[in-house]
Amino acid sequence: KQEVTQIPAALSVPEGENLVLNCSFTDSAIYNLQWFRQDPGKGLTSLLLIQSSQREQTSGRLNASLDKSSGRSTLYIAASQPGDSATYLCAADNAGNMLTFGGGTRLMVKP
Amino acid sequence: NAGVTQTPKFRVLKTGQSMTLLCAQDMNHEYMYWYRQDPGMGLRLIHYSVGEGTTAKGEVPDGYNVSRLKKQNFLLGLESAAPSQTSVYFCASSYSFLGTPLHFGNGTRLTVT
Numbered sequence: 001k002q003e004v005t006q007i008p009a010a011l012s013v014p015e016g017e018n019l020v021l022n023c024s025f026t027d028s029a030i031y032n033l034q035w036f037r038q039d040p041g042k043g044l045t046s047l048l049l050i051q052s053s054q055r056e057q058t059s060g061r062l063n064a065s066l067d068k069s070s071g072r073s074t075l076y077i078a079a080s081q082p083g084d085s086a087t088y089l090c091a092a093d094n095a096g097n098m099l100t101f102g103g104g105t106r107l108m109v110k111p
Numbered sequence: 112n113a114g115v116t117q118t119p120k121f122r123v124l125k126t127g128q129s130m131t132l133l134c135a136q137d138m139n140h141e142y143m144y145w146y147r148q149d150p151g152m153g154l155r156l157i158h159y160s161v162g163e164g165t166t167a168k169g170e171v172p173d174g175y176n177v178s179r180l181k182k183q184n185f186l187l188g189l190e191s192a193a194p195s196q197t198s199v200y201f202c203a204s205s206y207s208f209l210g211t212p213l214h215f216g217n218g219t220r221l222t223v224t
Contacts, residue, residue: 004153032210043115043201043215044154051210089154093210098169101154 002027002094006102013080014110021075021105023090028068031093035064035075038087038104047088048075080109113137117202117216124192124223132187132219134202142205143185144169144213145177147198154201160185161208192223 003026013019023033032051036044048057048064050073056065063076073090087106091099115136124130134143145157156169160179174196176188185204189196199220203213 034212036215041217043217044203044213046212046214049210049212091154098156098159099154099213103151103153 002030002092002100004090004092004100004102006088006090006105008105009103010106010108012108012110015080015082017080017109018076018078019080019107021077021088021090021107023073023075023102025071025073025092025100027092027094028071029094030068031095033064033066033073034091034093034099035062035073036089036091038089040086044089077107080107082109082111085109115202115204115214115216117200117219119219120217121220122222124189124221126193126223128192129188129190130192130221131189132200132202132221134185134187134204134216135183136185136202136204136214137183138204138206138214139182140204140206140214141182142208143179144203144205145175145185145187146201146203147171148201148218149198157187157200192221194223197221197223 034049035047050057050066061078087104089104091101144159146154148154158177163182166177178186199218202216
């Protein structure tokens with residue numbers, strides 16, 4: 001059974017810092033790895049989806065990488081802003097959109 | 112374009128009562144999902160549907176039933192609510208299962224007393 005872990009559970013940084021969020025998974029036979037953002041009291045918003053054949057995906061200040069062999073993915077956020085404050089979740093897809101989610105990293109960017 | 116809409120937003124039930132959560136999507140997506148989110152447990156898949164008239168069990172299906180009579184709607188039913196079903200429920204949809212992003216609704220916060 002796939003298990004997805006995100007460390008740290010919470011992170012606080014000053015505005016402007018570059019930061020890395022970590023995601024590890026136990027079963028490397030994945031179709032893709034997805035990153036989501038969740039604001040308090042809201043649903044999840046898809047940020048990036050990395051197919052199993054890809055190494056990374058970029059969207060604006062966000063860059064996600066995937067290393068299947070080591071069971072790791074990272075989400076890099078450049079020049080963080082207070083508006084980036086949210087919970088970030090990663091999810092591994094082993095069976096066609098049957099996602100296994102990590103517990104999330106709660107990010108606080110201080111002005 | 113509303114995306115994925117869930118109703119109601121909040122609900123309090125007493126143990127043994129029943130209710131139905133409604134999910135509607137206007138993106139013509141084939142796939143729809145119901146998740147629950149609990150502190151320390153993350154999001155877990157309850158049931159899903161790969162098209163109109165089809166449903167399948169996810170990771171935690173016990174105590175729930177679903178129906179997909181119309182492509183745009185996916186209903187989640189609790190026949191006899193239990194305190195263990197206190198949670199935030201999210202509906203999601205996707206165009207296909209081949210690595211297309213999921214679109215989530217804003218959730219239903221359910222408390223069972």
